[in-house]
Amino acid sequence: MQTFEIQGNNNISRLLVGEKLTNLETYLPESRTVIITDTVVKRLYGDLFPQRADVITIGCGEKIKTLDTVRRIYEQLIALDMDRTGFIVGIGGGIVCDITGFAASTYMRGVRFGFVASTLLAQTDASVGGKNGVNFGGYKNMAGVFSQPDFVICDMTLLSSLAKRELLCGFAEIIKHALIADVDMFRYLKENYSQALALNPQVIEKLVADSIKIKAAVVSRDELEQGERRKLNFGHTIGHALEQTGRMPHGEAVSIGMAAATAFSAAKGFISSQDVIRIIDLITRYHLPVRSDISPEQLLAAMRKDKKRTGAKIHFVFLKRLGEALVEAITFDELKELASCKIWQK
Ligand SMILES: NC(=O)c1ccc[n+]([C@@H]2O[C@H](COP(=O)([O-])OP(=O)(O)OC[C@H]3O[C@@H](n4cnc5c(N)ncnc54)[C@H](O)[C@@H]3O)[C@@H](O)[C@H]2O)c1
Ligand SMILES: [Zn+2]
Secondary structure (H helix, E strand, O other): OEEEEEEOOOOEEEEEEOOOHHHHHHHOOOOOEEEEEEHHHHHHHHHHOOOOOEEEEEOOOHHHOOHHHHHHHHHHHHHOOOOOOOEEEEEEOHHHHHHHHHHHHHHHHOOEEEEEEOOHHHHHHHOOOOEEEEEEOOEEEEEEEEOOOOEEEEOHHHHHHOOHHHHHHHHHHHHHHHHHHOHHHHHHHHHOHHHHHOOOHHHHHHHHHHHHHHHHHHHHHOOOOOOHHHHHHOOHHHHHHHHHOOOOOHHHHHHHHHHHHHHHHHHOOOOOHHHHHHHHHHHHHOOOOOOEOOOHHHHHHHHHOOOOEEOOEEEEEEEEEOOEEEEEEEEHHHHHHHHOOHHHEO
């Protein structure tokens, strides 16, 4: 097992890579514990949950990441007589983690919480870093808080039941971390792609640990995303816009977003066309898409709704070189020009 830490504003968050769901009890305080999970995870792993905990089950899918689901969680917490001395654990993918973190941080002005991340995307990204929130009014993650979980357990054995498409979405975030911060990890991903896809225990644990190490380091330096943390949004400006169209899951949208941002980086003269080919090749090895049939106009319209824009400009993440990102505030006109480069269009 490898352990990493994030120094948050109010607490230290411990990230436990290779720990098991069956050991969850050892991380819990003696006080009352409530588990929040979704129907699929409960069906698959509910028998392994600590017996003494009460369980609140929510539905599945991005459509339930709403204030209404949070309201129903508050109602059940009240019905269970939960108070601020209790502890809440989210066991599930990114949706369970985002909702649990938000509900726990706001219920009675904040109850301590932790996660058992059960998807590759949640282990490498969603559960790490303390961003919690729900969608609102057609905008993704519009209402939320920065609040670090006390711990995150990343149990690799849970990944074997994941649908292939869900697994691949996690690899998109792993590739992102390599591209923005670690050229050795890029090489490792390329050389070991078949073992990674087959969930070879050593390979997958190393990739999750390397990913978390990168994200934890960035978040510790800039928890509230005023500077460096923006680099983690590589591929996400376009990715979120594609995701909004409702046609594909987060990881696939981010893959296309990364391919586009890579092409834009070359168009800006930052990276070579050789590197563009290497990156597209890596994304493709992981069976992830690099092109979309959405028009640049549709995409720009969606990007204008991005909450990360500041006035007429948007913080766009480029690759300065393989393993190093660079954030520039660019105008929508410049974005439009970049979006006309055809590489990412079907
Ligand atoms: N807070 C952040 O920093 C952050 C970062 C990245 C993504 N996110 C959010 O994460 C969400 C996506 O997360 P996700 O891809 O994990 O989605 P998800 O939580 O919907 O999980 C995907 C599906 O897999 C099922 N599942 C979960 N664990 C399983 C397992 N072990 N075996 C079989 N099935 C399992 C779930 O029930 C669900 O149907 C998005 O809402 C995204 O915005 C948040
Ligand atoms: Zn992401």
